[in-house]
Amino acid sequence: MKMMNKAQMVVFTGLMAFVYTSYAGEFEVLQKDKKFSQSGLTVKVGDSVNFKNEDPFFHNVFSLSDVKTFDLGSFPQGQSKKVIFDKPGTVEVECAIHPSMKINIEVRK
Ligand SMILES: [Cu+2]
Structure with a gap:
């Protein structure tokens, strides 16, 4: 196989x-x-x-997990916010407004 030139390399990487x-x-x-x-x-x-709020009041989304620590803040009905999980492990996601709300996200390699 012929070596790629720089332009081909850029296209290939893209x-x-x-x-x-x-x-x-x-x-x-x-x-x-x-x-x-x-x-x-x-x-x-x-x-x-993508976490989407379908209730007529605010929800929050956050996690204190080592694998992925984030806080998407609070947002109203109809809005959604996205998180990318970039490391493997278990991420416990909660809502700061309603402490009983929890979801465990298992991120596999
Ligand atoms: Cu909530």
């Missing part, structure tokens, strides 16, 4: 990035009736989860 991102999964978790729509979810490294 293509690989496209292939990688198009394989990353996107999941949706609803916040409804003061609950997450499921108690657990398994995703792969690189996948993203």
Whole structure:
């Protein structure tokens, strides 16, 4: 095989990035009736989860897990926010407004 020149290399790298991102999964978790729509979810490294508030009041989404620490803040009905899970492990996600709301996200390699 011939060596690639610089322009071909740029195209190739772009293509690989496209292939990688198009394989990353996107999941949706609803916040409804003061609950997450499921108690657990398994995703792969690189996948993203979109949290959508379907209640007529504010919800928050945060995690203090070592694997993924984040705080999406509070947002009203109809809005959603996305998190990309970039490391393997278990991430416990909660709502700061409703302490009983929890979902465990298992991120696999
Ligand atoms: Cu809540």
